[in-house]
Amino acid sequence: MKLLTSQKDHIYKYITAGGNFSPHQFKLIETDEMGRYSTSLKFINSPYYFNFNEDTDYVGFYVNYSPGQERIVEATNNVNWKIGFDHFITWLSNLKRELESPNLWERFQNEISGLQLITDFDNSKFTFSEYEELTEKLKIISQRISSIPLFENQQREIIISLERLTELAKELNKFDWKNLFIGTIISIIIQLNVTPDNATILWELIQNVFSNYFLQ
Numbered sequence: 001m002k003l004l005t006s007q008k009d010h011i012y013k014y015i016t017a018g019g020n021f022s023p024h025q026f027k028l029i030e031t032d033e034m035g036r037y038s039t040s041l042k043f044i045n046s047p048y049y050f051n052f053n054e055d056t057d058y059v060g061f062y063v064n065y066s067p068g069q070e071r072i073v074e075a076t077n078n079v080n081w082k083i084g085f086d087h088f089i090t091w092l093s094n095l096k097r098e099l100e101s102p103n104l105w106e107r108f109q110n111e112i113s114g115l116q117l118i119t120d121f122d123n124s125k126f127t128f129s130e131y132e133e134l135t136e137k138l139k140i141i142s143q144r145i146s147s148i149p150l151f152e153n154q155q156r157e158i159i160i161s162l163e164r165l166t167e168l169a170k171e172l173n174k175f176d177w178k179n180l181f182i183g184t185i186i187s188i189i190i191q192l193n194v195t196p197d198n199a200t201i202l203w204e205l206i207q208n209v210f211s212n213y214f215l216q
Contacts, residue, residue, distance in 0.1 A: 001052040001061035002030065002037035007081060011041070011088065020096050041088075043095060050091045052084060065091045067098045104190050111186045115203065122174045134169055137209050138162045144209075148201050154192045158202075161188060178213075 003011075008028065015021050029040040039052040050065040060078040068074030069090060076087060126134060142159045150158075161184050169177050185206070189199045 001039055001054045001084075002032070003039045003052060007085075008039075010085070014089070015092070018092065021092065046099075048095055048098070050088055063087050065094075067091075067094045069094060102190075102193065107190050108186060110196075111189060111199065114200075115182070117182065120175065120178065123176075125173050126169055126177075131169055135166055137213075138166050140209050141205060144205055148198055148205070150194065150198055151192075154188070154194055157188055157192060158185075161185075 012023055015023050015026070025044055027042045027044055029042060031038045031040070037054045041050045043049065048066055051063060053062050053064065055062050055078050060080060061084065062076050062078055063084050064073060064075035065087065066073045074087075076083070079087070142162050145155050145158055148155075165177070165181055165184060168180065172180065185202070188194070189202070194202070
């Protein structure tokens with residue numbers, strides 16, 4: 001759909017007044033393919049867009065956009081300007097949601113790929129002396145956590161988790177416990193949004209204390 005100047009101005013003003021985006025983050029593209037007009041708003045350096053499309057079968061237009069409310073791409077049937085603009089407002093909300101989403105799966109893969117894990121399929125349980133040694137090493141990590149510039153709640157959660165892992169070592173075999181330990185630390189890093197630099201320092205601390213027990 002070829003928008004009126006007043007309609008394009010309305011879009012511009014809404015973006016400006018919303019406070020979440022600036023017009024310079026978008027590119028307005030107008031096309032005419034054999035009399036079928038389309039006005040597109042692209043969010044720069046991303047796959048996201050909003051299209052106002054001419055609907056030659058009806059007196060009106062339809063819109064399609066990404067990201068949608070519950071799908072990657074959503075589209076409408078024939079709509080008027082008011083309904084189309086309502087979809088535009090929804091799109092901006094969806095866009096803000098997706099841009100602010102931390103992508104936890106990607107962070108998880110990054111954490112895993114950055115680790116050189118030692119493969120050990122020992123299914124035996126910790127002996128008394130091994131458990132005592134493990135307990136001492138976990139205490140050392142807890143004591144040294146304060147040397148990492150973490151937020152107080154991040155430090156507290158790590159210490160609480162280490163205490164829980166100490167208790168679980170009484171019941172779990174070595175293989176399961178090591179996997180639980182690695183998974184717990186990764187979950188803390190991701191859920192509490194620990195910076196990559198601080199995450200690296202934490203893994204180095206663990207590696208030093210356990211002397212290649214988990215990491216190469």
